[in-house]
Amino acid sequence: MIRKMDSSPIRLRNCSKTYGDGTIAVGPVDIEIAAGETVVILGPSGCGKTTTLRMMAGLEMPDPGGHVLFGADDVTRLPIEKRNVGMVFQSYALFPNLDVLENIAYGLRVRGIGLAERSARAREMMGMMRLEPFAERRIDQLSGGQKQRVALARALAIQPRALLLDEALTALDAKLRDTLRTEIDVLLRRLGITTVYVTHDQEEAMSLGDRIIVMDRGKIVQIGSPREIYHRPGCRFVAEFVGTMNRLPGEVRDGQFVTKSGRIPCRHLDPDCREVMFRPESVTIADPAECDLTGRVAATFFLGDRTRLVVDGIGDQPVIVESESAGEFVVDQIVHLKVRSAAVHAF
Numbered sequence: 001m002i003r004k005m006d007s008s009p010i011r012l013r014n015c016s017k018t019y020g021d022g023t024i025a026v027g028p029v030d031i032e033i034a035a036g037e038t039v040v041i042l043g044p045s046g047c048g049k050t051t052t053l054r055m056m057a058g059l060e061m062p063d064p065g066g067h068v069l070f071g072a073d074d075v076t077r078l079p080i081e082k083r084n085v086g087m088v089f090q091s092y093a094l095f096p097n098l099d100v101l102e103n104i105a106y107g108l109r110v111r112g113i114g115l116a117e118r119s120a121r122a123r124e125m126m127g128m129m130r131l132e133p134f135a136e137r138r139i140d141q142l143s144g145g146q147k148q149r150v151a152l153a154r155a156l157a158i159q160p161r162a163l164l165l166d167e168a169l170t171a172l173d174a175k176l177r178d179t180l181r182t183e184i185d186v187l188l189r190r191l192g193i194t195t196v197y198v199t200h201d202q203e204e205a206m207s208l209g210d211r212i213i214v215m216d217r218g219k220i221v222q223i224g225s226p227r228e229i230y231h232r233p234g235c236r237f238v239a240e241f242v243g244t245m246n247r248l249p250g251e252v253r254d255g256q257f258v259t260k261s262g263r264i265p266c267r268h269l270d271p272d273c274r275e276v277m278f279r280p281e282s283v284t285i286a287d288p289a290e291c292d293l294t295g296r297v298a299a300t301f302f303l304g305d306r307t308r309l310v311v312d313g314i315g316d317q318p319v320i321v322e323s324e325s326a327g328e329f330v331v332d333q334i335v336h337l338k339v340r341s342a343a344v345h346a347f
């Protein structure tokens, strides 16, 4: 039986982090995470995601003036072992000399919980993570996916106030990552535990997060639901980092964006705008009479449920089109494209 966990809201207030060598890794940032919410911190390597997570965990102390709050408790000065958080790392960080059951029960042993309760709780976690057949196995006898299940079970066994995951699925192959991601998502929702998940993988962020915090060079550049981040990127960095974006140079004339190979009707564009962006799925193949842009197919890729066309001759870079109906096109064919004007972004 899975019980809801007693989880905390997490708040970072004015938190920045300068390392000993003077590197300003983060901030200052303000973040509010509701109890039970799953928030993903997304950004490129070195943007400060891990440092932000480590400040929540108690593995790094923010610079003076910063505060970390779990509900009403100011935990800024508490080390990780006093915060009651579960943490999962990309590298698993399991104990190789202990078996699966002992690994999962480890945090309970450290907290002085007696053998009977410890085993009962560890077995409950094993059941939840479908690890029962492996109870007596050593860690080096497990696959990557099984190891990460053990790490997750160990993190949850202590009934943490929050679960913090740092690139937890990055080391696994694509298919397994997908499966485990779905499992984790279902589990987190059933447990209702506050979760912060750090990743550089935008697909992972989209599928796991109630909200996504996008970071760039130590700063938060946007916070929003996956749909908001994808459909209404707040700046050029987010537009380009999340998903695929086409970029087209041109200029605004009479309410239209004029490019060298056609015009896109766009109301509300800044008259000084010199570039627009749009996603591959915002383009459809159109009749010549009603098209916006014309180009030549340079390559086609069958993706199963849709086909990706790479179209040359429109801007200075190829335009990527993804369409369910693009299957019949061949290289060198002339294609006419229509862009959904509501889905055109300019920054």
Ligand SMILES: Nc1ncnc2c1ncn2[C@@H]1O[C@H](COP(=O)(O)OP(=O)(O)OP(=O)(O)O)[C@@H](O)[C@H]1O
Binding pocket: 019, 020, 021, 023, 024, 025, 026, 043, 044, 045, 046, 047, 048, 049, 050, 051, 052, 200
């Ligand atoms: N202990 C440290 N001492 C000095 N600089 C550090 C330390 N840890 C991280 N940094 C620097 O702080 C910045 C942010 O690092 P951080 O690990 O938080 O980024 P990240 O977004 O998690 O990146 P990655 O995905 O590569 O782990 C980087 O410039 C990094 O080099």
